[in-house]
Amino acid sequence: MQLTWLWRGLRTGVLTTRYPRRPERMPDGWRGTAVLQRDQCVVEGAPPSCVTVCLPRALSVEETGGDRRLRLDHAACIACGLCVAACPRGALSISNEFELAASSRARLISEHRPKGDRAA
Amino acid sequence: MLHPDADPARVRGHSRGGGATSFSRIEPLAGAIPVSATAELELEGLAIAEWPDRVRRQTHRESVMFADLFGTADPDGGVSLTLLLSLPDGGRWLALRDRIEAESTYPSLVAGGFPAAEWYEREMLGSLGIHPVGHPHPESLLRGAALASADMARFAPLPAGGHVVDFPLGPVRSGIVESGHYGIRTVGEEIVDLRLQLGFKHRGVEQMLAAVAWPLAPRVAERISGTDGVAHSMAAAGALERLLGVDVPLRARQLRSLFGELERLYNHAGYQADLCGATGLAVAQAQFDILKEQILRLAARIAGHRYLFGTIVVGGVADDLDDAALNDVRDTVRPVRDAFEALIDLVATSSSHQDRLQTTGRLTLEEATRYAVVGPVARASGLAVDARRDHPYAAYDALRPTLHVVDGGDAAARSQVRLEEGLASADLVLDLVEELRESAPLPALPSPASRTLPGDTVGFGWAEGARGTELHWVETDRAGAIGRYRVRSASFACWQAFARCVPGDNILTDFPIIEQSFGLSFAGSDR
Amino acid sequence: MSRTGFQLPLLPGRSPSEPPDTQDRTRALEAKGASEQVGARVRRLFGGSFHLRHVDAGSCNACESELKALANPYYDLHRLGIFIEPSPRHADGLIVTGPITLPMREPLLRTYEAMPEPRLVIAVGTCACTGGIFAGSELVAGPLERLLPVDVYIPGCPPSPLTLLHGLLLALGRVEEARR
Structure with missing residues (x-):
């Protein structure tokens, strides 16, 4: 009986990924994390519609003295894709990037200040 | 204890819609909340004490399965108890509901013919503070916040001179497993008692x-x-x-x-x-x-x-x-x-x-x-x-x-x-x-x-x-x-x-x- | 407790009635700045082999499923010299899933304290990184960084096995961090 298993195991061959020696990729439609097209985003609405639909509050608006920034926290993003549908300008998309780990929280946060919006 | 509007004589007929997707609304009983999915679910206002009898009368020809028992804290301070039953033969659900005062008592359904309600009543005891009278083990179930060590006291004291070994297992256990706690009591190789502690992962x-x-x-x-x-x-x-x-x-x-x-x-x-x-x-x-x-x-x-x-x-x-x-x-x-x-x-x-x-x-x-x-x-x-x-x-x-x-x-x-x-x-x-x-x-x-x-x-x-x-x-x-x-x-x-x-x-x-x-x-x- | 002869795995010399040593934990948090050096030391000390203890602090089970998937023939964690260790005493790193529910706070900290130094802490999944959808809930003591110095964040709900591999190798300094 054990030999049958052994035979079956051997016949399966090698399936193992060579990552990280060879690069890997996730399928195209796989939702990794939200990405912001900075040239499209104007941070409009109070709050913007993407912020309203974001369940884990990965998207937020930071306001300090007239300076308005959109903050995208990749560590909080669950890649549900609701913000993609909510953005009227198509500024958000979901990428299939999987190498998301970081050694500090700061590296997982991207902030966007729309052009023409000057700090006070 | 008795529901003020409950009238056991008014037994609502089964409304059988034209399939799973018809949602006709029927007049609710006084005091009961209307249920939108009437094709599948009926909700009745009846005193808890009458539930077992009512279920026996209606379902004497059908098999009936306990599905759920839960309490709802009402804004005015009372607690609504809902018993949900599955009637597989007719493809129906039956819900019974009664209101009691908060922090009060009610007749345990475990004693009334629903032994499966045991943990559900214990869960409500912990979350709503309502006491089932006649329950075999009236203690809160989800006490995860208390450390597991406290739970160990729930074992009977060790019998003198016996070769009894108690194993606490969890909440952090070996390998990649979920967090939960077991207290296992053994005599020799044999497991003679098991205590299960849930609630470590309660995140609301x-x-x-x-x-x-x-x-x-x-x-x-x-x-x-x-x-x-x-x-x-x-x-x-x-x-x-x-x-x-x-x-x-x-x-x-x-x-x-x-x-x-x-x-x-x-x-x-x-x-x-x-x-x-x-x-x-x-x-x-x-x-x-x-x-x-x-x-x-x-x-x-x-x-x-x-x-x-x-x-x-x-x-x-x-x-x-x-x-x-x-x-x-x-x-x-x-x-x-x-x-x-x-x-x-x-x-x-x-x-x-x-x-x-x-x-x-x-x-x-x-x-x-x-x-x-x-x-x-x-x-x-x-x-x-x-x-x-x-x-x-x-x-x-x-x-x-x-x-x-x-x-x-x-x-x-x-x-x-x-x-x-x-x-x-x-x-x-x-x-x-x-x-x-x-x-x-x-x-x-x-x-x-x-x-x-x-x-x-x-x-x-x-x-x-x-x-x-x-x-x-x-x-x-x-x-x-x-x-x-x-x-x-x-x-x-x-x-x-x-x-x-x-x-x-x-x-x-x-x-x-x-x-x-x-x-x-x-x-x-x-x- | 003494009546039944039960004892939780405690540090030597600590009785369960004693309050948790918060000072120790604060010091550990302050040492966060030193974690870069710890990482370098870990690489030097552990070389190719890295043993991890896992604590589920209230995850939905998807993160556990993905961590288990790392052992399947497709990913085969062992080929990288990374192992899941039953005992915290033998572990070099702690992987934590879930938003840290209140009842899991103490077991988590005790597991951490039982680990020998140097030790790495890896937050697996959005819940452990930031609390995820449970962030701000009063039933949650997390996110993890509030309790322990986190060395690597692996986001994702749940993180795919490849994301996990990337994160674990990042902890060992064997892959590059993504730029964004």
């Missing part, structure tokens, strides 16, 4: 489900138990759809069934892998893990998420599958199905594996019925229950899945049921692919997000996940906000039977196998 999902905007409820629901994500989000969507009176198009229902069966399939494969791991059958573990991974990768390709999160939305599904995706499903699932079939024979003849499973952790039909267990655990003990057959939802009214019921009640029987169901799920997926090729394209979903929920109404949804029937119950307040969200997970329904079937004939080394053979989730029961 129900409160959260009541607080989020309702279109997001399926997104939260799938995170009740990640490996039952489709079942939970389907149950949540079903509850909200019945509340809103929304019809789900046929193609969306077929896609829901497809996703549900894919989830069942990868769970059954993963379950076998873990069980084979517990008995030391390493190659079999790897083989089943490969099948699970193949389905997870398929899910990532067709739905963008390995655990199919985000597929079910209120009113339908998030995305249609095109022909290329359907071909992908067929081309992936067919070899998985054949491999699964081949492995069934190999597992059945692996004596080292079967020796560990047979007679291990036996749950008799009597106990399974007594504790109203669900899912594969019930079916392995000879209890033929399956929400897909008893209360068809999604596309199951046309699919008619066959039930795999065996009598053994031991770990071998549970493994066998899961093996056969895995194969059946793969077959259902292949059938669904063919049906989806012919069904009308998915109409553009009307955006229900702008709608408000009707006030003072109940919506109720269910789905059969890999672990059993998940029940979601949504109640709105006068303004149409969700006032109470109740989740009865399949795991919760099975844990109390698990705690009962371990002591007795089993030895300590059987314990991991019994735990694995039940295949329950702490995340689902702790919520």
